Amino acid sequence: MLRKNKQFPEPPGEYIVGLNEMSFTDPARQGLFDFAPDEFREVPILIFYPSDDAQNREPSLYSFKEEAESFKKASKGIVSANNRFMPIPAYRDLPISENQERYPVVFFNHGYSGHMMQNVVLCCDLASRGYIVVSVGHPYEAGAIRYPDGRIVMADEAIGNEFKHTMARNQPTFKTMKKRSYSDEEIRPAAANFFENFKSTKVWNHIRIWADDNMFIADMLEKLNEQSSGSPFAGKLDLELGFGITGHSYGGCTASQVCLDDARFACGVNIDAPTYGDYWDRDLQKPFMILGSELMDLLARPNFLANSNDAYLIIVESTQHMDFTDMIFYAPQLKLLKLLGKRDKTLLRDVLSSYHLAFFERYLRRKENADMDNLKFEGVRVRSKKAMNPSRNHPPLFHET
Known part of the structure; x- marks a missing residue:
């Protein structure tokens, strides 16, 4: 049985959260993996x-x-399988609200070996505030995938082991990097040296598979939005705004790559992801937020610095990688493995959800009065870079708190 204190918080918004599941087959991509x-x-x-x-x-x-x-x-048995019985604050197959004619769309991407509901609190928080949030699954690289018809696809063990070996092989270089601080001028060559070890590996190259998954789903959503589709979402997606996108860990890399590659995606968020992928030091030319642990100041700062549009680098002190997932609510024992940090779970939820909501209000809904600079949390360092007039090639202005 689950203890009573293991529960997810209620969403803060005015809407009840509905939940629907679908899957789509891409006829243009066959044989992505040797085993299939x-x-x-x-x-x-x-x-x-x-x-x-x-x-x-x-x-x-x-x-x-x-x-x-x-x-x-x-x-290794520390996280109980009984957590699958935890209720989430979402209800299947409800009618979509008629309160608004259309709703903005945000994509979410799970981490490597993660799962589609790994940030259900964030997804529900956004949906309760009037967003349609599409969590994208990545078969064979998620821990497990269940399709709407009940079929199960587990993570491929060989690919997972190759990822682990690649990470382990480069840990000494990363530990050396963590022993010193880098100026903005020094961080790019240091990160370039680190990433050079990844460029011929699946860690680097599979970002393309995940990015293609998102762009394909964007195609499918455009079709679902047509009145002739018969979908309950027909006409309800505000595609004129473009899409927003976010993701944790490998999903954050994916969000970055998609923003670089696809003009339909108007803005994005990287949640605690080292920037594996050819976007890592490229100018995204779109509003983009990097939010996570102090790891981000080493391995994601070049992406922040390269962006000529509005950019944010938000460091949450005394955190670990999994603090930015739902595990803070049901697996506090992971602090023993140093997969969770020392921050309060309520504060972590408030930081993650508040910054996402403010960011998408400002850059997806384009509400000029949505000011991210007004958000203040103890132990959270913010660097922002505002492009005052990119069309005239004015240099961006830096702001730090």
Whole structure:
């Protein structure tokens, strides 16, 4: 049985959160992996969206057996598989709210070996404030995927092991980097030296697979939005705004790459991801926020510095990588493995959700009065870079708090 203190917080917004699941097969991508040469890429999504009434339905559950067992195994039994029975603040197949004619769309991407609901609190928080949030699954590299028809696809062990070996091989270089501080002029060559060790590996190259998953789903959402689609979301997606995108860890790398590659994505967020991928020191030319642990100041700062548009680098002190996921609510014992830091879970949720909401209000909904500079949290360092007039090639202005 779950202890009573293991529960997810209620969303802060005015909407009840609905939940829908779909999957789409991409006829243009076949045989992405050697072990499945004839298989077309099938991408699942979870859609969190604004609704008005839970209609006396039971809330959805957090996970499923195979997925929960995979995380129990990965944690060597420290994380209980019973967490799959935790209710989430979302209800399946509710009618979408008619309060607004259309709603802005934000993509979410899980981390490597993560799962589609790993940031369900963030997804529900955004949906409760009037966003349609599309969580994209990445088969064979998520811990487990369950398609709407019940089929299960587990993570491929060989690919996962190759990723782990690549990371382990480069840990000494990273530990050396952490022993010193770098000026803005010094950080790019230092990061370039570190990333050079990854460029021929799957860690670097599979970002392209994940980015293509997102761009394909964007194509499918455009079709769903057509009135002739018969979808409950027909006409409800505000595509004129473009898409927003966010993601944790490898999903944060994905969000960055998608912003570089696809003009439909108007702005994005990297949650605690080293910048693996060819975007790492490129000018995204779009509003972009990097938010995470002090790791970001080493391995994501070049991406912040290169951006000629509005950019944010937000460091949450005394945090670890998994502090930016739902694990803060159900697996506090991971502090023993130093996968979670010392910060209060309520504060961490407030930081993650508040900055996401303010960012997307400002740069996706384009509300001029949505001011991220007004957000203040203890132990959170903010650097922002505002492009005063990019069309005239004016240098951006830096602001630090």
